Amino acid sequence: MSANAAPAPPARRFEWRDLLGGAGRGPSRPVLLLLLAACIFLLVGSLVSSQFAELTVSGVAQGCTFASLALALVLIYRATEVINFAQGEMAMLTVYVAYQLTVWGLSYWAAFFLSLAFAFVLGVGIQQTLIRPVQQRSVVAVVIITIGLFSVIDGIVLWIWGGEPKFVPAPFGSSVYRVGDVAVSQSDLGTIVVTLITVIALWAFFQFTKLGLAMRAAAVRPVAARLVGVRVNWTLALGWGFAALLGGVSGLMTEPTQAFVLTPSLMQATLIYSFAAAVLGGLESPIGSVVAGIALGIFLSLIGQYVGFVTSELRLPVAFLVLFLVLLVKPAGLFGRPHVRRV
Numbered sequence: 001m002s003a004n005a006a007p008a009p010p011a012r013r014f015e016w017r018d019l020l021g022g023a024g025r026g027p028s029r030p031v032l033l034l035l036l037a038a039c040i041f042l043l044v045g046s047l048v049s050s051q052f053a054e055l056t057v058s059g060v061a062q063g064c065t066f067a068s069l070a071l072a073l074v075l076i077y078r079a080t081e082v083i084n085f086a087q088g089e090m091a092m093l094t095v096y097v098a099y100q101l102t103v104w105g106l107s108y109w110a111a112f113f114l115s116l117a118f119a120f121v122l123g124v125g126i127q128q129t130l131i132r133p134v135q136q137r138s139v140v141a142v143v144i145i146t147i148g149l150f151s152v153i154d155g156i157v158l159w160i161w162g163g164e165p166k167f168v169p170a171p172f173g174s175s176v177y178r179v180g181d182v183a184v185s186q187s188d189l190g191t192i193v194v195t196l197i198t199v200i201a202l203w204a205f206f207q208f209t210k211l212g213l214a215m216r217a218a219a220v221r222p223v224a225a226r227l228v229g230v231r232v233n234w235t236l237a238l239g240w241g242f243a244a245l246l247g248g249v250s251g252l253m254t255e256p257t258q259a260f261v262l263t264p265s266l267m268q269a270t271l272i273y274s275f276a277a278a279v280l281g282g283l284e285s286p287i288g289s290v291v292a293g294i295a296l297g298i299f300l301s302l303i304g305q306y307v308g309f310v311t312s313e314l315r316l317p318v319a320f321l322v323l324f325l326v327l328l329v330k331p332a333g334l335f336g337r338p339h340v341r342r343v
Contacts, residue, residue, distance in 0.1 A: 031334045035291070042298065050181035055301045061188035062257065063297020064195035068250035069267075069274035070281065070289035071199065072243040077283050078219045079239050080135060082142045086149035088271030090126075090244050091251030092264065093153050094119040096161055098252060099168050099262055108169045116248050123244025127237040157264050166262040168255055191253045198249045199290060202242060215239055250274070272316060273300075276323050282336025292334060 046053035076084040101111035134141040172190035206212035217225040218235040281288025
């Protein structure tokens with residue numbers, strides 16, 4: 001070694017904050033101040049107006065369904081650097097499986113957990129049979145497969161169940177709780193609780209288990225993980241399984257908001273909103289996708305009531321207009337940071 005050669009930089013230990021999108025990544029101070037201001041605005045508005053409070057709770061419930069599917073998109077993106085365009089249809093198929101189980105006589109919650117197990121196996125199977133053979137060839141190949149999978153799942157659902165609406169039992173009932181003058185539906189509370197429990201359980205799995213640590217390492221540094229004995233292909237397959245499970249939760253919680261009517265188009269609008277949330281939060285930031293998904297749900301709930309010209313048909317364009325304006329200021333998303341390359 002030459003005397004003038006610079007010493008090699010020390011290897012950096014894999015840390016928990018890598019789960020937020022990489023070393024040192026996370027919300028900047030302006031973003032934290034913006035989130036604090038938004039929380040204060042929602043708190044003050046809820047204290048002043050009971051209608052505002054009810055809309056906020058309803059928006060949080062809707063945002064939780066966006067957040068769950070957005071987190072699934074982010075998990076796949078971090079592993080493959082592509083968006084799984086079939087994520088919504090995989091969730092829709094999971095809901096149809098739950099519906100079929102209830103037709104066969106199972107209770108809703110037994111069907112709920114069995115369908116999530118089906119979603120996990122489906123995600124692992126897709127990664128092993130369809131994604132793994134082409135993952136190292138090109139990003140375009142993976143994208144084409146996910147788009148094709150979108151069409152295939154639609155065809156399978158129409159072939160087995162047809163296109164007519166199906167009716168699924170209510171998971172939470174129709175009771176309404178009152179806190180002062182604020183009415184909160186049991187369905188909204190149930191959606192919030194189930195989704196947050198799922199997200200927190202997944203976070204705890206990645207944070208505190210050896211397998212979760214191996215999956216994080218495989219997603220962030222696959223070459224280094226392989227050198228220390230991690231079976232990268234299988235850990236990535238498990239990542240696809242967990243993403244499909246999260247998508248299934250999103251689908252099962254979205255269906256009650258559609259008057260308990262199940263159709264093949266159930267998750268198409270939710271997928272678009274969830275994609276917007278994933279981009280807004282930062283495509284490499286799991287926590288950003290959750291925060292952005294909930295924020296987007298609240299935003300849509302409030303503008304639908306207080307901005308007269310924003311009808312249900314205009315909510316999606318307005319949401320994308322806000323997304324466009326935010327990305328003009330912060331292209332990497334609220335919780336993301338731009339990649340810096342030395343040249």
